[in-house]
Amino acid sequence: MSSTALITGASSGIGLELAKVFAHHQHNLILVARSEDKLQALSQELSQTHGVKVTVLSHDLTNKSARQTLFDQVQQQGLTVDVLVNNAGYGDYNEFANSDWDKLEGMILLNVLATTHLTRLFLPPMLNRKAGKILNVSSTAAFQPGPMMAVYFATKAYVLSFSEAIAAETEDQGITVSTLCPGPTQSEFIGKSNMDHAGLANSMTIDKIPTAAEVAKFGYEALQKGEVVAVHGLSNKLMAFSTRLAPRGLLRKGVKQLMASN
Numbered sequence: 001m002s003s004t005a006l007i008t009g010a011s012s013g014i015g016l017e018l019a020k021v022f023a024h025h026q027h028n029l030i031l032v033a034r035s036e037d038k039l040q041a042l043s044q045e046l047s048q049t050h051g052v053k054v055t056v057l058s059h060d061l062t063n064k065s066a067r068q069t070l071f072d073q074v075q076q077q078g079l080t081v082d083v084l085v086n087n088a089g090y091g092d093y094n095e096f097a098n099s100d101w102d103k104l105e106g107m108i109l110l111n112v113l114a115t116t117h118l119t120r121l122f123l124p125p126m127l128n129r130k131a132g133k134i135l136n137v138s139s140t141a142a143f144q145p146g147p148m149m150a151v152y153f154a155t156k157a158y159v160l161s162f163s164e165a166i167a168a169e170t171e172d173q174g175i176t177v178s179t180l181c182p183g184p185t186q187s188e189f190i191g192k193s194n195m196d197h198a199g200l201a202n203s204m205t206i207d208k209i210p211t212a213a214e215v216a217k218f219g220y221e222a223l224q225k226g227e228v229v230a231v232h233g234l235s236n237k238l239m240a241f242s243t244r245l246a247p248r249g250l251l252r253k254g255v256k257q258l259m260a261s262n
């Protein structure tokens with residue numbers, strides 16, 4: 001029997017590329033994001049190219065009742081979610097005190113609440129079947145505080161901590177929970193998050209930044225191996241490791257410099 005993967009944030013960037021990798025490996029798909037037209041176009045492309053069944057369920061995942069409706073629609077359509085990918089997320093580059101509150105609230109609702117709620121909804125049926133995989137997309141931002149993106153970094157630290165805990169709770173019950181931690185990646189994220197102004201973004205040339213396709217392939221492979229924490233790229237792995245050794249004050253200073261606007 002073929003497996004079905006539900007992917008949030010599948011209309012662009014890493015989520016869209018994850019959908020392509022899953023389809024390539026013959027998984028049926030449930031694609032979720034707000035942009036229904038983009039999801040329908042992707043659905044047509046993937047079902048024609050790979051012969052997989054693709055269901056489009058367009059929702060704003062910042063909305064609690066939309067998340068419950070998504071779960072109910074999946075049940076009503078008789079679909080089984082074998083793989084849950086919580087990928088939808090966004091950031092915002094700004095001093096905290098000057099940040100737009102609605103943007104910050106939406107970020108917490110999407111990055112934290114939607115990831116937690118969808119895991120709470122889809123994990124119990126997986127436990128009943130004693131089989132299932134969850135891939136939560138965090139970031140290298142999870143490993144240290146992030147001046148100028150304080151809330152974003154904190155949401156990604158939450159995703160990492162939450163996912164590792166659920167991985168430990170479920171490890172002997174046929175479930176794997178993997179956390180993908182990409183560093184800066186080519187997608188709409190940097191532009192949408194106003195990160196173009198950050199020293200970090202300006203210090204990198206676009207062709208040196210990994211593509212969303214490279215990150216998606218890495219994430220898919222980590223999920224298949226059941227890796228609990230998967231940091232993409234050697235330099236990101238070294239950075240994540242070094243944050244464990246560096247004194248906290250030094251770490252804050254270093255990240256503050258890196259994140260300062262040019």
Ligand SMILES: NC(=O)c1ccc[n+]([C@@H]2O[C@H](COP(=O)([O-])OP(=O)(O)OC[C@H]3O[C@@H](n4cnc5c(N)ncnc54)[C@H](OP(=O)(O)O)[C@@H]3O)[C@@H](O)[C@H]2O)c1
Binds near residue numbers: 061110181188
């Ligand atoms: N790119 C990077 O440098 C980078 C680095 C580390 C981690 N990440 C993480 O990777 C994940 C994917 O980001 P990306 O780089 O692929 O960015 P992206 O190209 O901006 O994609 C974000 C996706 O999230 C969806 N989304 C946004 N708001 C939503 C909402 N309210 N409800 C449902 N879906 C929503 C978007 O679709 P709609 O607009 O159609 O809803 C889109 O499909 C995020 O969690 C991000 O934090 C990215």
